[in-house]
Amino acid sequence: MRLSRRVEKLPPYLFVEISKKIAEKKARGEEVISFGIGDPDIPTPAHVIERLCQAAQDPANHRYPESEGLPELRRAMAGWYQRRFGVSLDPDSEVLPLIGSKEGVAHIALCLIDPGDTALVPDPAYPVYSVCAMLAGGRLYHMPLIEKNKFLPNLGTIPQHIAKKAKLLWLNYPNNPTAAVADLAFFKQVVEFARQHEIVVCHDGPYSEVAYDGYRPPSFMETEGAREVGIEFHSLSKSYNMTGWRIGMAVGNAEVIDALRRLKSNMDSGIPQAIQYAAIEALNGPDDCVEEHNRIYQRRRDLIIDVLQSIGVEAQPPKASLYIWARVPEGYTSVNFATELLETVGVVVTPGTGYGRNGEGYIRLSLTIPDAALVKGLSRLADWRKGKRGSNIKIT
Numbered sequence: 001m002r003l004s005r006r007v008e009k010l011p012p013y014l015f016v017e018i019s020k021k022i023a024e025k026k027a028r029g030e031e032v033i034s035f036g037i038g039d040p041d042i043p044t045p046a047h048v049i050e051r052l053c054q055a056a057q058d059p060a061n062h063r064y065p066e067s068e069g070l071p072e073l074r075r076a077m078a079g080w081y082q083r084r085f086g087v088s089l090d091p092d093s094e095v096l097p098l099i100g101s102k103e104g105v106a107h108i109a110l111c112l113i114d115p116g117d118t119a120l121v122p123d124p125a126y127p128v129y130s131v132c133a134m135l136a137g138g139r140l141y142h143m144p145l146i147e148k149n150k151f152l153p154n155l156g157t158i159p160q161h162i163a164k165k166a167k168l169l170w171l172n173y174p175n176n177p178t179a180a181v182a183d184l185a186f187f188k189q190v191v192e193f194a195r196q197h198e199i200v201v202c203h204d205g206p207y208s209e210v211a212y213d214g215y216r217p218p219s220f221m222e223t224e225g226a227r228e229v230g231i232e233f234h235s236l237s238k239s240y241n242m243t244g245w246r247i248g249m250a251v252g253n254a255e256v257i258d259a260l261r262r263l264k265s266n267m268d269s270g271i272p273q274a275i276q277y278a279a280i281e282a283l284n285g286p287d288d289c290v291e292e293h294n295r296i297y298q299r300r301r302d303l304i305i306d307v308l309q310s311i312g313v314e315a316q317p318p319k320a321s322l323y324i325w326a327r328v329p330e331g332y333t334s335v336n337f338a339t340e341l342l343e344t345v346g347v348v349v350t351p352g353t354g355y356g357r358n359g360e361g362y363i364r365l366s367l368t369i370p371d372a373a374l375v376k377g378l379s380r381l382a383d384w385r386k387g388k389r390g391s392n393i394k395i396t
């Protein structure tokens, strides 16, 4: 059988070795505690599920949905942007519901990139940006996200000839995996850069509602001129613990939104309508659930940071996102350290290099770990440190 070159060129799964080790441990009956996955462990709020069940009973929702979503859903999405960010969007031309934002993040490359075109993608980053730009035949220019620059790309260092050719610029704040945040001053620079070089900005913002210590992340769409140069992806996944239901949105530039709508109308038949009604309920409903989830994550964040510091792993408490981006101790690589934690104490963390070369030297820990597992995981991390001390004593 001959598969397409496109598929053959797909990068191999980066955690093959670690996944194998996890599977082996589990097969031996050993319990593995995972800080690896960014997927809310807290259930979807009850009022949202109630609406979903009710809508599932209505035969009108058993038929094909419209690809562009219910008008009420697009209005609820626009209303949410208005209330949350003070941004007015036209629900018909500037809002497009998605089957989870990953679906739109993946497909947008096909709307903007022709073979040979360049996409500017952060490194480290959510891998979908670069893989899908490559599937569209594009070339990549990696913008390093480094600690010294607060994990923001330095747009001024992108060579002129690259900027001139680039068609698409990917950004993601609050950031996965680095947990960095961006302010409106940075977004203003982005708009200027995009205008100057005629680049479409795609801002991926699924963590805008997951924030701590009273911090409220801005939307790229709040920036003057943002709507002329780009779009923003948002999702109900992380805001309302709805990863399993698959619903998100793209908002912003009408021409880009229309391109994505046209592409999608040839590929999918929209989001199951009962789920659309659940999303309307979530977006229009009370937001105390969001605050309550953030309080839970914030407490976990503080517990994890304390333990990391006590075992010699450097990390700053994030202002937003579901992640802690921690430096591995001296003498380790990301993969070495992740492997050692798994082998010695059965704790899974994600090596930073899974998100790009500039992730070397870091590991990512997720806050979506249920409290009981969290407590166990933290005590195992402390055990790792004790084991180290023991071995040091033996050596000297």
Ligand SMILES: *Cc1c(COP(=O)(O)O)cnc(C)c1O
Residues within 6 Å of the ligand: 038, 099, 100, 101, 102, 103, 105, 126, 172, 176, 204, 206, 234, 235, 236, 237, 238, 243, 246, 247, 248
């Ligand atoms: C979780 C995540 C998404 C995708 O969320 P959906 O569930 O597909 O809406 C997109 N981008 C980043 C950076 C994420 O971490």
